[in-house]
Amino acid sequence: MNALRQKIDLILSRILIIIMGLMVINVLWQVFTRYLSDTPSSFTDELSRYLMIWLGILGAAYVSGKNMHVAIDYLPSKLDKKSRKRLAIFVHLVVLLFALFALVIGGSRLVYISYILGQTTAALGMPLAVVYLVIPLSGLLIVYYKLADLLQK
Numbered sequence: 671m672n673a674l675r676q677k678i679d680l681i682l683s684r685i686l687i688i689i690m691g692l693m694v695i696n697v698l699w700q701v702f703t704r705y706l707s708d709t710p711s712s713f714t715d716e717l718s719r720y721l722m723i724w725l726g727i728l729g730a731a732y733v734s735g736k737n738m739h740v741a742i743d744y745l746p747s748k749l750d751k752k753s754r755k756r757l758a759i760f761v762h763l764v765v766l767l768f769a770l771f772a773l774v775i776g777g778s779r780l781v782y783i784s785y786i787l788g789q790t791t792a793a794l795g796m797p798l799a800v801v802y803l804v805i806p807l808s809g810l811l812i813v814y815y816k817l818a819d820l821l822q823k
Contacts, residue, residue: 671818671821675735675815675818678735678811678814679732679735679736682728682731682732682735682811683732685728686725686728686729686732689721689724689725689728690725692721693718693721693722693725696714696717696718696721697714697718699711699714700714700715700718712793713793713794715793716791716792716793716794717793717794720791720794720801723801723804724801724804727804727805727808728804728807728808728811730808730812731807731808731809731811731812731815732811734765734811734812734815734816735811735812735814735815737819745757746758755823758823759820759823762816762819762820762823763816763820765812765816766812766813766816766817766820769808769809769812769813769816770809770813772809773805773806773808773809773812774806774809774810774813775806776805777802777805777806777808777809778806780802780805781799781802781803781805781806782799784797784798784799784802785797785799
């Protein structure tokens with residue numbers, strides 16, 4: 671299971687690097703067309719917004735898998751080892767349940783509804799379901815990471 675987790679981490683980190691690189695190129699193109707040419711690009715603002723959404727939500731899944739998320743450790747530092755372990759299990763369960771219900775199930779419904787309604791983005795004309803697909807995808811990653819963390823406890 672640890673080898674699979676490392677492979678997922680590697681793939682996810684590379685995807686995040688690619689998204690960030692695309693954002694930089696996109697914004698540079700936006701600046702170039704706005705200030706150095708007579709015809710500013712019409713799609714770059716929207717594309718950078720959607721790339722930022724994907725970067726933030728996938729990045730949250732990556733950070734969750736690395737257990738590097740922001741945490742308040744006042745309470746765990748006051749507990750004994752056994753209670754600290756119980757608290758960690760409880761926190762992993764809460765995060766897992768949130769990811770499952772809010773991100774996977776709720777996100778899947780959002781993707782489905784926007785697909786059925788045929789909603790598209792204004793400038794790019796691509797289906798909004800593609801943009802929203804990052805929500806259930808990240809939820810599945812978080813569920814996997816938290817299940818793996820619980821099995822290691």
